[in-house]
Amino acid sequence: MASFYGDDLAHIQHDGFRDFSARAAPALLKLLHGAGLRRGTVVDLGCGDGTWLRALTRAGHAAIGIEVSPALVKHARRQAPRARIHVGSIYTTPLPACDAVTALGEVLGYLPAAGERSARIPGFAAFFRRVARALRPGGLFAFDLVVRSAKRPLHTRNYREGEGWAVLAESIEDAKRGRLTRDITMFRRIGASDRWRRSHEVHRVRVPEKTEILRALRDAGFVAKASNAYGRNAAMLPGRAAFFARKPKRG
Ligand SMILES: C[S@@+](CC[C@H](N)C(=O)[O-])C[C@H]1O[C@@H](n2cnc3c(N)ncnc32)[C@H](O)[C@@H]1O
Missing domain, CATH: 3.40.50.150 (Vaccinia Virus protein VP39)
Structure with missing residues (x-):
């Protein structure tokens, strides 16, 4: 899932x-x-x-x-x-x-x-x-x-980072269907190591x-x-x- x-x-x-x-x-x-x-x-x-x-x-x-x-x-x-x-x-x-x-x-x-x-x-x-x-x-x-x-559909790309993590998110609105899809990619440091894990979620939002x-x-x-x-x-x-x-x- x-x-x-x-x-x-x-x-x-x-x-x-x-x-x-x-x-x-x-x-x-x-x-x-x-x-x-x-x-x-x-x-x-x-x-x-x-x-x-x-x-x-x-x-x-x-x-x-x-x-x-x-x-x-x-x-x-x-x-x-x-x-x-x-x-x-x-x-x-x-x-x-x-x-x-x-x-x-x-x-x-x-x-x-x-x-x-x-x-x-x-x-x-x-x-x-x-x-x-x-x-x-x-x-x-x-x-x-x-x-x-009333202007144009939302299309944003955001980046934010903190101690041991970074996140990139792209949000695209489909104005006809009244839906927004947010594609989220995250990087997170694994414990105290210098190895990082990449994970991904897709969120769908009604508009x-x-x-x-x-x-x-x-x-x-x-x-x-x-x-x-x-x-x-x-x-x-x-x-x-x-x-x-x-x-x-x-x-
Ligand atoms: C952007 S976060 C906002 C969290 C918090 N309300 C705040 O203002 O910091 C959206 C939250 O909605 C929760 N959420 C979305 N759909 C939900 C549902 N059907 N039932 C319960 N929680 C839900 C998510 O898990 C997440 O915690």
């Missing part, structure tokens, strides 16, 4: 890419606070290495993570020992009753990795209805996605229209808006949008 956030990519995500959720955390905590949530229950979908879960538990919230990659869950359990973390897909793991749901880092866009057998992924509207059922009235839902651009997501959120009963940032310190990269939705309080 093709690996999806296997050991090497999980290590690289933790060591080199956790800065985004760390920068988003203060604005998201402020949002929860502003909604009257001081010690709420927050479910983080695709919690990755647990950076946001840690910020939540430190701020006094009960944090629950759902993450499909066992390698990332190991990091998350180390980083956020007070969070409860379920290993599994967000599409098959029951969503507990909660005050807020988050999904940072394009989580809701991911399709199963090539060659992987997985549960059928529901459409956005069906999934948003599930989130709405789990949330208490007045609850919050915040997430981000790659969205279709909806921003208006389609807003419509699906409203159809699921949310009051919703899109933004280009999770607050001052966490602007979205080009072609991404953040969504903030609130389940109305009853009557």
